[in-house]
Amino acid sequence: MDIIFLNEFRAETIIGVYPWEREVPQTIQLDLEIGLPHSRAGTTDDVADTIDYGKVVERIQQVLGEKHFSLVEALAEHLAQLVMTEFGAPWIKISITKLGLIRGVKRLGITIERGAKS
Numbered sequence: 001m002d003i004i005f006l007n008e009f010r011a012e013t014i015i016g017v018y019p020w021e022r023e024v025p026q027t028i029q030l031d032l033e034i035g036l037p038h039s040r041a042g043t044t045d046d047v048a049d050t051i052d053y054g055k056v057v058e059r060i061q062q063v064l065g066e067k068h069f070s071l072v073e074a075l076a077e078h079l080a081q082l083v084m085t086e087f088g089a090p091w092i093k094i095s096i097t098k099l100g101l102i103r104g105v106k107r108l109g110i111t112i113e114r115g116a117k118s
């Protein structure tokens with residue numbers, strides 16, 4: 001399977017379980033590996049034959065501006081389902097990282113994998 005990756009994609013969103021987190025946007029980091037349904041683009045050299053990673057970034061930024069989750073688990077699940085259904089990815093691995101939120105912990109978050117990797 002061919003895999004597109006997006007590393008250290010940083011964006012602002014409202015996320016968290018505490019009242020202050022419902023008011024103040026936080027910078028989160030997203031790391032994605034997105035399986036492609038086929039490897040055609042390697043020979044056709046045509047963006048129509050792959051998943052356009054620019055469009056994935058735009059769509060995720062839109063979601064982060066519009067939807068507010070409590071848990072990193074829920075955000076990861078939502079984005080995983082979105083990329084699979086809207087972009088036709090058969091498999092995705094996504095990590096959501098909160099940065100420097102808890103004293104003594106540099107990064108914390110979740111990694112999930114959905115779909116089938118061939």
Ligand SMILES: Nc1nc2c(c(=O)[nH]1)N=C([C@H](O)[C@@H](O)CO)CN2
Nearest residue numbers: 015016017018021070071072073101
């Ligand atoms: N498993 C999780 N635990 C916690 C989460 C979370 O998203 N998943 N979130 C919080 C708070 O929002 C935290 O980020 C603030 O310190 C606590 N635990």
